[in-house]
Amino acid sequence: MDDVKVFAPNTISNVGCGYDVLGFPLEGLGDEVHVSKRNDSGLRIKEILGADLPLNSEKNVATIAIQALLKSLGEDGGFDVSITKSISPGSGLGSSACSSVAAVYAVNELMGRPFTKSELIEFAMEGERASSGAAHADNVAPSMLGGFTVVRSYDPLDVFQIPFPEELLAVVIFPNLEVRTEFAKKILPKKISLEDGVQQWGNMAGLISGLMGNDMRRIGKSMMDSVAEPVRKVLIPHYDKVKDAAMTAGAIGFNISGSGPTTFALSDDMNLAKNIRSACREVYQRNGIEVFSLISKINPEGAHVI
Amino acid sequence: MDDVKVFAPNTISNVGCGYDVLGFPLEGLGDEVHVSKRNDSGLRIKEILGADLPLNSEKNVATIAIQALLKSLGEDGGFDVSITKSISPGSGLGSSACSSVAAVYAVNELMGRPFTKSELIEFAMEGERASSGAAHADNVAPSMLGGFTVVRSYDPLDVFQIPFPEELLAVVIFPNLEVRTEFAKKILPKKISLEDGVQQWGNMAGLISGLMGNDMRRIGKSMMDSVAEPVRKVLIPHYDKVKDAAMTAGAIGFNISGSGPTTFALSDDMNLAKNIRSACREVYQRNGIEVFSLISKINPEGAHVI
Numbered sequence: 170m171d172d173v174k175v176f177a178p179n180t181i182s183n184v185g186c187g188y189d190v191l192g193f194p195l196e197g198l199g200d201e202v203h204v205s206k207r208n209d210s211g212l213r214i215k216e217i218l219g220a221d222l223p224l225n226s227e228k229n230v231a232t233i234a235i236q237a238l239l240k241s242l243g244e245d246g247g248f249d250v251s252i253t254k255s256i257s258p259g260s261g262l263g264s265s266a267c268s269s270v271a272a273v274y275a276v277n278e279l280m281g282r283p284f285t286k287s288e289l290i291e292f293a294m295e296g297e298r299a300s301s302g303a304a305h306a307d308n309v310a311p312s313m314l315g316g317f318t319v320v321r322s323y324d325p326l327d328v329f330q331i332p333f334p335e336e337l338l339a340v341v342i343f344p345n346l347e348v349r350t351e352f353a354k355k356i357l358p359k360k361i362s363l364e365d366g367v368q369q370w371g372n373m374a375g376l377i378s379g380l381m382g383n384d385m386r387r388i389g390k391s392m393m394d395s396v397a398e399p400v401r402k403v404l405i406p407h408y409d410k411v412k413d414a415a416m417t418a419g420a421i422g423f424n425i426s427g428s429g430p431t432t433f434a435l436s437d438d439m440n441l442a443k444n445i446r447s448a449c450r451e452v453y454q455r456n457g458i459e460v461f462s463l464i465s466k467i468n469p470e471g472a473h474v475i
Numbered sequence: 476m477d478d479v480k481v482f483a484p485n486t487i488s489n490v491g492c493g494y495d496v497l498g499f500p501l502e503g504l505g506d507e508v509h510v511s512k513r514n515d516s517g518l519r520i521k522e523i524l525g526a527d528l529p530l531n532s533e534k535n536v537a538t539i540a541i542q543a544l545l546k547s548l549g550e551d552g553g554f555d556v557s558i559t560k561s562i563s564p565g566s567g568l569g570s571s572a573c574s575s576v577a578a579v580y581a582v583n584e585l586m587g588r589p590f591t592k593s594e595l596i597e598f599a600m601e602g603e604r605a606s607s608g609a610a611h612a613d614n615v616a617p618s619m620l621g622g623f624t625v626v627r628s629y630d631p632l633d634v635f636q637i638p639f640p641e642e643l644l645a646v647v648i649f650p651n652l653e654v655r656t657e658f659a660k661k662i663l664p665k666k667i668s669l670e671d672g673v674q675q676w677g678n679m680a681g682l683i684s685g686l687m688g689n690d691m692r693r694i695g696k697s698m699m700d701s702v703a704e705p706v707r708k709v710l711i712p713h714y715d716k717v718k719d720a721a722m723t724a725g726a727i728g729f730n731i732s733g734s735g736p737t738t739f740a741l742s743d744d745m746n747l748a749k750n751i752r753s754a755c756r757e758v759y760q761r762n763g764i765e766v767f768s769l770i771s772k773i774n775p776e777g778a779h780v781i
Contacts, residue, residue, distance in 0.1 A: 190677040321681040321697060322674065329693070331684045360666040366702065368628065369672060370679040371496040375627040377683040378637045387635070391627060396672065 171206040173278045177271035177472040178315075179255060180263035181339060181426040181433050182307040185392030186372035190320050192311040194468040195339060198255050198262070199312070201475065202231060202271035206279055207247035212236065219254035220264075226250070230265045230296030231272035237295035238273050242283060248276060258300070259347035261427035263308030269296030270312040274472040286313055286472070291326060301354060308427065315471030317380055334383045336437045337467050340420070342411065342449045343431040345459040353428030356400050365395035385421050385437050392422030392435070405430045407452055414448040439464070477512045479584045483577035483778040484621075485561060486569035487645060487732040487739050488613040491698030492678035496626050498617040500774040501645060504561050504568070505618070507781065508537060508577035512585055513553035518542065525560035526570070532556070536571045536602035537578035543601035544579050548589060554582060564606070565653035567733035569614030575602030576618040580778040592619055592778070597632060607660060614733065621777030623686055639686045643773050644748045646740040647732065648717065648755045651765040659734030662706050671701035691727050691743050698728030698741070711736045713758055720754040745770070 178199035182192035207213075212226040212235055226232035231252055239245060250272060258264045273292045277284050284292075290310050298304035306328060311318035316330040361369075375391030378384070402408040402425065411432060415423040419441045420434035434449070436442040442464045453460040484505035488498035506525075513519075518532040518541055532538035537558055545551060556578060564570045579598045583590050590598075596616050604610035612634060617624035622636040667675075681697030684690070708714040708731065717738060721729040725747045726740035740755070742748040748770045759766040 186676065187680065188676075189673045190680060319677065319680045319684065321677045321693075327681070327696065329681075329684070331680075331688075357669060360668055361672050362666055363663060363702070366667050366672045366675060367495045370492065370494075370676045371625065371627045373676040373679045374493070374496060374625045374637075374683050375633070375635075377680050378625065378635070378687060381684060381687045382638075387627075390633065396669070 170279055172204070173275045174201060174203045174475050175271040175275040175278070175472060176201050176475045177267040177274065177312045178468045179267055180308045180311045181341070182263060182311070183394065183397060183425065183427060184376065185394050185422060185424045186369050186376055187307070188394065188397045189305055189307050191317065191376070192263070192307045193317045193333070194311045194315055194471055195341065195463070195465040196468045197465060198463060200255055200264070200267040200271050201253040202268060202275050203251040204272065204275040204279060205249045207249055210246040212246050213249050215249050215251045217252045217254065220257045222258070230300045231268040233299045234269035234273045234293050234296035235276050238276055238284070238289070238292040241292070242280070248279070257347070259349055260343055261425065261429045261431040262341070262343070263312060263427060265296060265300040266293065266308030267312045269293040270309055270472050274313070278474060287328060289313060290328060303354065311471065313471050315469045316467065331377060331381055333380045333467060334385070334437065338436045338439065338442045339465050339467065340415070340434040340436060340442050340445045340449070341426065341431060341463040341465060342433065342446070343461040344406070344453050345461065346406070346430045353401055353404065357397060358400070361396055368393065368395045388435065389421040392424055394424060398425055401425055401429055405432065406458065407456055408432070411449050411452045414452050415445050418445040418448040420445050476585055478510070479581045480507060480509045480781050481577040481581040481584070481778060482507050482781045483573040483580065483618045484774045485573055486614045486617045487647070488569060488617070489700065489703060489731065489733060490682065491700045491728060491730045492675050492682055493613070494700065494703050495611055495613050497623070497682070498569070498613045499623045499639070500617045500621055500777055501647065501769070501771040502774045503771060504769060506561055506570070506573040506577050507559040508574060508581050509557040510578065510581040510585060511555045513555055516551040516553045518552050519555050521555050521557045523558045523560065526563045536606045537574040539605045540575035540579045540599050540602035541582050544582055544590070544595070544598040547598070548586070554585070562649070563653070565655055566649055567731065567735045567737035568647070568649070569618060569733060571602060571606040572599065572614035573618045575599040576615055576778050580619070584780060593634060595619060596634060609660065617777065619777050621775045622773065637683060637687055639773055640689045640691070640743065642743045644742045644745065645771050645773065646721070646726070646742060646748050646751045646755070647737060647769040647771060648739065648752070649737040649767040650712070650759050651767065652712070652736045659707055659710060663703060664706070667702055674699065674701045694741065695727040698730055700730060704731055707731055707735055711738065712764065713762055714738070717755050717758045720758050721751050724751040724754040726751050
């Protein structure tokens with residue numbers, strides 16, 4: 170194989186109480202990365218569609234991630250890379266992660282699969298390090314593996330999937346504003362109170378057991394966040410009003426997707442999901458903010474060849 | 476019914492990463508509380524066997540818990556209470572909790588069950604408030620309900636049980652030393668770093684999914700504690716050596732029970748459990764410290780009439 174095209178989905182991370190730990194991918198929304206072998210060495214980005222990003226392969230997260238993979242094998246290319254992005258960085262939907270994931274997945278295919286999907290995660294995390302200053306895995310892991318994904322530990326990396334209710338739907342609300350991940354990370358407190366911590370891991374126990382036990386009420390009650398939501402929501406205009414609108418319209422739970430400004434609600438019913446979407450859109454429209462929205466199942470597959 | 480005797484089991488709380496949130500009860504070890512109706516009002520403690528505790532009903536956790544129950548019903552007794560304790564307070568096995576739980580369970584029986592088991596938890600928590608200064612529920616809830624119990628939220632109180640592998644065994648190691656719960660609470664940091672928090676809720680996700688998915692390896696890897704173990708273990712002589720001995724002997728995981736000095740290991744095999752117990756006992760015996768030990772299944776039933 171000299172040529173492969175890979176899709177990797179956008180992701181919703183944190184999911185309330187799971188800051189830096191939990192995430193899931195969407196269906197239909199994600200990046201396509203096309204990689205072709207060349208006879209010479211080095212990486213070259215031929216084009217990037219859908220976002221205004223540098224073609225310099227030393228500055229692009231996808232080629233930085235590929236470089237990490239190649240380095241671990243003692244190889245040096247050469248590959249041509251074309252990227253079609255679904256959404257610009259700064260959305261809170263793991264835009265940089267899905268480029269990195271698709272890129273390392275594609276190169277792994279072209280090299281005869283020296284690595285498993287799980288092993289590829291660490292290379293994609295190098296793209297995250299370049300993009301946000303920290304090699305976090307809560308977008309990369311679900312985009313790669315699919316399903317609800319837990320990053321239990323970073324050192325050593327321990328990632329796994331957990332069962333979830335098949336009927337779960339995410340209502341994704343993306344106001345047309347950019348929040349810089351780097352900044353959204355910086356405003357987080359370096360220390361949290363023990364009480365806030367206890368709430369967070371209590372909710373985590375509730376969320377995981379709710380997901381595994383198909384208990385929608387428990388999932389909803391557990392989608393609380395004592396850590397990131399209180400400080401990050403101030404970067405998202407009308408956050409409380411949108412959350413109120415979603416909950417009133419019957420959402421199981423509502424929170425910020427990653428570092429925002431995208432927010433999401435969970436539902437287990439398509440009609441309710443449509444009402445939730447309308448209610449949230451209406452808040453933004455009333456305030457003159459353009460909004461993109463989407464209703465998606467949880468993507469069970471993650472990255473794959475197309 | 477004028478007279479009832481109730482058993483409530485001792486408990487292991489925290490279970491590594493679940494400070495103030497997670498716990499499970501033991502089989503065979505617990506308090507018996509005998510309550511008889513009187514014709515006049517008020518509470519009277521007739522005797523306490525097994526521990527040197529005050530007979531003053533305003534100072535005993537069991538009668539303080541009963542008082543909270545009676546107050547909520549606008550009643551004022553009268554009951555005679557006799558308590559047989561399995562173990563002294565300060566063990567880390569929820570000694571005060573099982574007296575409070577058995578006491579409110581018994582009085583609820585005598586009054587014709589105005590409350591469910593779950594509703595009784597808040598009254599038993601008043602005993603905990605009197606004993607340690609904080610109305611925590613991580614011993615009271617599992618002692619009452621049985622099984623692995625999560626206290627997801629304190630305000631409002633939200634408690635539930637999660638499925639766990641039936642074959643799970645706890646090896647309980649209780650060196651004959653007292654650690655005052657109040658002191659063990661005081662030495663905890665008031666704030667924790669965000670990194671420690673992320674580790675803690677990552678491990679919580681691992682522990683819950685390991686328990687619900689019968690994954691012993693994941694249970695073991697997740698029984699980490701970034702919050703209480705590092706500071707509390709210094710109150711427990713030879714802690715690191717005992718933990719090393721247990722893990723070398725094949726324990727799935729090992730940690731402090733509640734605020735110590737009792738420690739425990741988990742295993743899924745009786746022969747391994749016996750080896751783990753011997754290895755831990757040996758460390759204490761070599762150092763001239765008397766040790767009580769026990770191998771117990773997870774008690775699925777909690778408080779019950781005997």
